[in-house]
Amino acid sequence: MARAIRLLPQTLINQIAAGEVVERPASVVKELVENAIDAGARKIDVTLRDGGRSLILVEDNGGGMSAEDLLLAVERHATSKIPDEDLFNIRTLGFRGEALPSIGSVSRLTLISRQEREETAWKLLVEGGVKHEPEPTPGTRGTRVEVRDLFYATPARLKFLKTATTENSHVLEILQRLAMVHPEIAFSLKDDKRDLLLLPSVEGEENLCQRITDIIGREFSENVIPVEAERERVKLAGYAGIPTFSRGNAQHQYLFVNQRPVKDKILSAALRVAYQDFLARDRYPQVALFLTLPPEEVDMNVHPAKTEVRFRDVQLIRTFMISALKHALSQAGHRTSTTVAQSALSMLKPSIPLPSHSFPFMKPAFHSSSSPRYVSISSRSSYTPMMAINDSLESIPRQEIPDTAFSRTSTSQEETFSSFPLGKAQAQVHDTYIIAEAENGIVIVDQHAAHERLVYENLKKEAMGAGVKSQGLLIPEIITLPENDVVLLLDHQKEFLSFGLELEAFSSTAVLVRATPALLGNPDIRSLILDLLDEIRESGENINLKGRLEEICSSMACHGSIRAGRKLTLEEMNALLRQMEGTPYSGQCNHGRPTYVELKKTDIERLFGRR
Structure with a gap:
């Protein structure tokens, strides 16, 4: 038999609403701290007991509430945060029905508040959704909210809470994100045993940078680039990490919309x-x-916890943010993360003790010229960056260096260290790594990763311009492939030509390659074709390859870069270093790995106990 429809009691309605808003203690802290911020507080203190199960205490020195305000504050859909009854003109951290009645329905809630001009504070109790009458009580200006025995009225939800340590960590994350956007407010968080967070208020123009550093650490401030852009009344500000300063998850991405963490x-x-x-x-x-x-x-009100938003013009926000970030990243030049060097140093450990007898002199296992010259590309206006490297790699004669190669060469006035941020090449190790001496330390460069980025950036520049220049093959190369792969390549024949790759049908199971991108030198053509086929399959046959510009250029660049195991002369090494210094993003390869590690002289001294 069908049951009759009936209205739910108000207490149950509030408990259902609490299920949307009050997921865990961190949800309660978020709502209460946001209220404190909206009330104009300049100091907010949070105390937890048993991870927030037994007690959540939030105290602020904001504007406070009268007895009448207290009564309304625990009623559903009562707020002071919607001006002119316009849901799309909310300039505070509320509103989504207000959280206090929901919190009061599943806990023992006590509110104590005093306005600045009032002689006394007022106290209001709500237990399991049942309100008591407000009564006068001693208290200072601001509001004190105690939430005791969370979920006592809905005990089934207690089993979903984690350990006190885990719940504390969720509260800490919420508080850090709110504190980050309000450096003018002092925040604190403590539990039964210790202080978990102490953030004094920060004033001045650099207060945001200082607050971010206080929360995330100096390592963050040392490896980020300022971001500041504006378009059509939309502004983006803050800091973006250089690519080599990355993590294995998105936990350290702090995003805010109109001062709300989202x-x-x-x-x-x-x-x-x-x-x-x-x-x-x-x-x-x-x-x-x-x-x-x-x-x-x-x-801002599409989600009960106000952590998600809905933009009216999604495309504007998306393109604006992408272009602003790319522009900021281009300012990083050849920088790589300081953490790369720290990681390298942490892995350097003393080796097995060596015998006390002397070792015979070992000849250096690299090639170079005894008197290095430094390639200057600025003197030739039509000389492209990659021409310098390609010239140096193919045309400079190789010479064996004498046993004294490790001796310092003279440095002329125009070749001072200050002119070369990445230093001057001194040696090549394992035919893979370039060792350069910089003014304040040494730089170790992965020659393949570095050259791959240089080739890639120039390929991309040409592809976005008039097209990548081709170099014809003296003897066209025939590549045998399955019939369906031949068809797939020929479908994109014109697009490949814009990337400098000229091919045509040879038979139903083969293509003839007549020209390759000039920047690639002499690549392994078959491997290049196979990699490009993989890109087509991944993007889908009907997707224009121009839309996958970065991926195509990246695949090509890998085939045109100096390989590990290639012996380089000092001229070649220095040409590579100079090009890195003048190329954006050269601090990381196309896959996000660092292209070089810089070890400061002081770090090296510490390794050997000199400091």
Whole structure:
């Protein structure tokens, strides 16, 4: 027999609403701290007991509430945060029905509040959704909210809570994100045993940078680039990590919309696109970005916990954010993360003790010229960056160096260290790594990774311009392939030509390659064709390859770069270093790995106990 429809009691309605808003203690802290911020607080203190199960205490020195305000504050859909009854003109961290009645329905809630001009504070108790009358009580200006015995009225939800340590960590993360966007407010968090967070208020122009450093650490501030852009009343500010300063998850991506911390799919996707040219797919950049736009252009109330937003013009936000980040990253030049050197140093450990007898002199296992010259590309206006490297790699005669090769060569006035941030090449190790002496230490360069980035950037520049220049093959190469692969390649014949690759049908199971991109030198043509086939399959046969410019150029660059195992002269090494210094993003390869490690002289001295 069908049951009659009936209205639910208000207590049950509040408990259902609490299921949306109050997921765990961190959810309660978020709502209460946001209220404190909206009330104009300049100091907010949070105390937890038993991970928030037994007690959540939030105290602030904000504007406070009267007895009448207290009664309304625990009623559903009562708020002071919607001006002119316009849901799309909200400029505070509320509103989504307000959380206090939901919190009061599943806990023992006590509110104590005093306004500045009032002689006394007022106290209000709500237990399991049942309100008591407010009564006068001693208290200072501001509001004190105690949430005791969370979920006592709905005990089934207690089993979903984790250990006190885990719940504390969730509260800490919430508080850090709120504190990051409000450096003018002092925050603290403590549990039964210790202080978990102490953030004094920060004033001045650099307060945001200082607050971010206080929360994330100096390592973050040392490896980020300032971001500042504006378009059509939309502003983006903050800091973006250089590509080599990345993590294995997105936990250290701090995103804010109109001063609200959010986890938004549109913004996260824009981040991935902006960095896809520099990072492997399983790496995530570290950022702290603040997006500001008119309230009517974004709906902040699409999620009960207000962690997701909906933009009116999604395409504008996406393209603006991508272009702003790419422009900022281009300013990094050849920088690589300081953590790369720290990681390298941490792996350097004393070897097995060596015998006390002397060793015979060992001849250096690399080739070079005894009197290096430094290639200057600025003197030839039509000389492209890659021409210098290609010239040096193919035309400079190789000479064996004498046993004294490790001796310092003279440095002329125009060849001072200050002119060369990556230093001057001194040796090649294992035919793979370039060792350069810089003004304050040494630089170790992965020659394949570095040259791959240089080739890639120039390929991309040419592809976006008039097209990649080709070099004809003296003897065209025939590549035998399955019939369906031949068809697939010929379908994109014109697009490949714009990348400098000229091919045509030879038979139903073979293609004839007549020309390859000039920047690649003499690549392994078959391997190049197979890699490009993989790119076509991944993108789908009907997708224009121009839309996958970075991927195509990346595949080509890998085939045109100096391989590990290639012996280089000092001229070749220095030409590579100079090109790195003048090429954006050269601090990381196409897969996000560092192209060089810089070890400061002081770090080396510490390794040998000199400091």
